[in-house]
Amino acid sequence: MEMEVWLEWYGRILDDFGFSRKADEESASYLESFLREHGCPGPESLTVPSLDFIVFGAGPSLRKHVKRFKEVRGNVTIVAADGATTALLEEGLIPHIIVTDLDGRMEDIIEANRRGASLVVHAHGNNLEALRKYLPRLQNLIGTTQSVPYGCIYNFGGFTDGDRAVFLAEALGAETVVLAGMDFGEVVTRYSRPDMGSETGRADPVKRLKLEYAERLIEWIERNGRIQIEKW
């Protein structure tokens, strides 16, 4: 997605959610400085074994789709959106790439990272504390911002971890992208809300709006992007 087009979406997101651009940029600056001190890694450092991708989101169909994937497999680049990492680990799979703003089940994300998954860590106004806490425990990562990219942080387009994973796939040259566990709608799972206590629950109004944006951004890339999207 061209930066001017993304920045129009971003302006609407700031208005709709009441997020602070300044806070987003402070967080991005923290991540940028960290990465600058650690070799300024770019997208070429990510593991991409195939131009056929699968993106796992944390919706209610996630477990079923992880099991379905295990039956077909093949040579595919596996991308987990944040909390979806846990469901892959539960089935003995390590994603090649995890797209995260560091609010999934962090012990699982750290474990997958230790076992070879590369991370695409997103900075925004509500995760500066998580960046401070977890960056020292992570390796093999690149950084993203939802504001204007510069220096060692990138912006491939997209908002939530799931739709950003699809924009990342396009930027990495993907030809096909399967969407798994990407239900959107009004139901969240324990993968998305690690502290929820039950398997599923109703999304709160903010989460519902995030999922609406995620769905609309994926519709946008289906219409305007190069990748072929298959929805499971």
Ligand SMILES: Nc1ncnc2c1ncn2[C@@H]1O[C@H](COP(=O)(O)OP(=O)(O)OP(=O)(O)O)[C@@H](O)[C@H]1O
């Ligand atoms: N029903 C759903 N519930 C949760 N996530 C979903 C759902 N459908 C699709 N997804 C995708 O799965 C991704 C991973 O979920 P997760 O809740 O861990 O992400 P998130 O972007 O950090 O959201 P939040 O900001 O609410 O924590 C989401 O970003 C979203 O794009």
Ligand SMILES: Nc1nc2c(c(=O)[nH]1)N=C(CO)CN2
């Ligand atoms: N400022 C801010 N930005 C975000 C947030 C969030 O909660 N606050 N959540 C996101 C993932 O869904 C993506 N971007």
Ligand SMILES: [Mg+2]
């Ligand atoms: Mg997240």
